[in-house]
Amino acid sequence: MARSRCEVAIVGYAQSQTYRHASVPIGALTVETCLRAIADAGLKKEQIDGFTTGSILPSAGGRTPVDGIDIVTSNWIAEQLRIHARWLGGFQGAGQIPGSVILAANAVASGAADYVLVHRALSNPQGRYHENPMTRAGGASQWMAPQGFWGPPAMMALSYMEYMQRYGATREDMGRVVVELRKHGARIPWSYWYRNPLTLEAYLDARMIADPICVFDCDIPIDGAVAFIFTSAERAKDHPHKPVYVAGHAQGNLLEPESMWSLDHAQQAAPLTGRDLWKSSGLRREDIDLPELYDGFSPIVYLWLEALGYCGRGEAHLFLREQKDLTRFFSSGGSLGNGRMHGVPPMLECYLQLSGRAGERQIANVKTGLACHSHPHYGGVVAYSSERL
Amino acid sequence: MTAEKPLPLPDAISQGFWDAASRHVLVIQRCGHCGTLAHPPRVVCANCLAPVPSWTFQPVSGRGRIRTWTVMRQSFLPGFKADVPYVIVEAELEEQKGLRVLARLVDGPQAAFKAGSPVETVFEDAAEGFAIPHFKLAEA
Numbered sequence: 001m002a003r004s005r006c007e008v009a010i011v012g013y014a015q016s017q018t019y020r021h022a023s024v025p026i027g028a029l030t031v032e033t034c035l036r037a038i039a040d041a042g043l044k045k046e047q048i049d050g051f052t053t054g055s056i057l058p059s060a061g062g063r064t065p066v067d068g069i070d071i072v073t074s075n076w077i078a079e080q081l082r083i084h085a086r087w088l089g090g091f092q093g094a095g096q097i098p099g100s101v102i103l104a105a106n107a108v109a110s111g112a113a114d115y116v117l118v119h120r121a122l123s124n125p126q127g128r129y130h131e132n133p134m135t136r137a138g139g140a141s142q143w144m145a146p147q148g149f150w151g152p153p154a155m156m157a158l159s160y161m162e163y164m165q166r167y168g169a170t171r172e173d174m175g176r177v178v179v180e181l182r183k184h185g186a187r188i189p190w191s192y193w194y195r196n197p198l199t200l201e202a203y204l205d206a207r208m209i210a211d212p213i214c215v216f217d218c219d220i221p222i223d224g225a226v227a228f229i230f231t232s233a234e235r236a237k238d239h240p241h242k243p244v245y246v247a248g249h250a251q252g253n254l255l256e257p258e259s260m261w262s263l264d265h266a267q268q269a270a271p272l273t274g275r276d277l278w279k280s281s282g283l284r285r286e287d288i289d290l291p292e293l294y295d296g297f298s299p300i301v302y303l304w305l306e307a308l309g310y311c312g313r314g315e316a317h318l319f320l321r322e323q324k325d326l327t328r329f330f331s332s333g334g335s336l337g338n339g340r341m342h343g344v345p346p347m348l349e350c351y352l353q354l355s356g357r358a359g360e361r362q363i364a365n366v367k368t369g370l371a372c373h374s375h376p377h378y379g380g381v382v383a384y385s386s387e388r389l
Numbered sequence: 390m391t392a393e394k395p396l397p398l399p400d401a402i403s404q405g406f407w408d409a410a411s412r413h414v415l416v417i418q419r420c421g422h423c424g425t426l427a428h429p430p431r432v433v434c435a436n437c438l439a440p441v442p443s444w445t446f447q448p449v450s451g452r453g454r455i456r457t458w459t460v461m462r463q464s465f466l467p468g469f470k471a472d473v474p475y476v477i478v479e480a481e482l483e484e485q486k487g488l489r490v491l492a493r494l495v496d497g498p499q500a501a502f503k504a505g506s507p508v509e510t511v512f513e514d515a516a517e518g519f520a521i522p523h524f525k526l527a528e529a
Contacts, residue, residue: 134466
């Protein structure tokens with residue numbers, strides 16, 4: 001078990017409205033959201049002494065992203081808020097939400113900072129997301145772009161097609177997942193899809209992007225920002241809202257170069273992330289009330305179910321067919337039900353439900369949750385608890 | 390102006406692949422220590438961890454079987470927008486289990502194929518000094 005288990009807690013948050021394109025730069029939306037999170041925790045901005053985030057993406061037109069306009073780094077936030085930080089960290093990998101939370105939790109646990117602000121800002125760039133006018137393709141792209149193969153939807157399509165062919169999963173199976181996510185997203189006021197659920201018929205009729213991936217298997221790019229305040233379990237007692245503790249965490253990494261989208265590699269490496277999570281948290285799968293899965297592309301849901309041991313290899317669609325109620329996996333609405341907020345919805349849902357702040361969406365008697373992000377063999381997962389374990 | 394299709398930008402470990410492709414020969418990187426084939430070319434052998442200087446490029450049959458595919462209905466590369474829909478396959482070459490190569494299937498989305506269908510390599514002369522390998526359905 002990790003020595004830091006339940007030594008660090010979330011004591012406040014704020015989430016912005018989401019927009020296809022906000023009328024203000026993403027930096028402005030993020031500063032406003034950070035100030036609201038600081039106030040929500042009952043703090044003054046001068047008390048924040050640590051910052052971290054993961055700021056990769058968006059990509060469009062092959063342009064270099066501009067801080068405050070396209071992306072928002074922690075340094076930029078500290079500058080704008082005019083706060084001297086004792087600790088500034090930045091996460092470089094793909095699972096930015098668990099990655100940032102793990103940095104923040106360990107910074108607090110080690111005493112590097114007392115109050116860490118973790119934010120995430122996502123923006124929808126001008127032009128088309130992932131479009132790239134390159135005329136020469138170097139590095140990994142030399143094996144893809146000269147063939148006309150480019151962009152994450154097509155990469156996901158290859159491994160999802162392989163999963164369907166190998167294990168007999170159908171588009172109807174995935175349709176049920178996406179409809180469930182949109183049902184929950186339609187109940188979340190800041191969601192891009194608020195009051196806009198999806199029917200299975202509409203899913204099956206949707207425009208295809210790269211077979212078997214349709215437009216509703218991809219999260220829609222939006223502008224949005226979120227911020228959370230982390231502090232020690234000791235200090236957390238003195239804040240206005242019920243703390244939610246970081247109970248454990250795990251991250252994945254590739255064991256083969258360029259193998260992020262390989263089904264074989266995912267199935268080989270993903271269970272290591274699950275194993276590390278149970279070891280770090282001391283929890284078992286049966287202890288988890290809200291295992292909130294990541295769904296930035298819908299097929300990633302299957303990989304998390306395998307990684308966490310809810311089913312065996314290639315059995316995720318069969319496991320889901322057997323579930324009468326899918327709420328506990330998807331109540332966050334995910335990225336498909338909120339818009340492209342990457343790993344934010346599962347984390348925010350864990351916080352809101354475990355602190356009792358989910359309002360009319362509150363689920364009774366939930367004490368533990370998991371917030372997954374990215375692929376299990378590439379991103380990470382954090383376990384949260386409403387009680388100090 | 391018609392958008393250009395991207396050409397490969399060879400590097401220190403891929404130059405040999407593209408040089409051979411320009412002569413319409415498919416080559417695959419082979420570890421000099423243990424004989425393991427690797428594609429795309431890599432810096433360290435996955436099998437024996439031997440580094441770059443031991444690698445050579447070995448001509449291969451170009452024959453393999455489709456493992457997975459997608460039909461591209463939209464393209465994020467402007468030069469390919471007029472070509473949609475087109476098929477991209479990952480085929481496992483007959484020389485080694487798990488040795489996969491990604492390429493366009495020139496037969497297109499109307500052709501009858503499935504996982505396991507046999508393919509062979511064909512080359513498209515894309516520009517002076519550059520040929521791009523693609524797959525074509527083959528007799529079983």
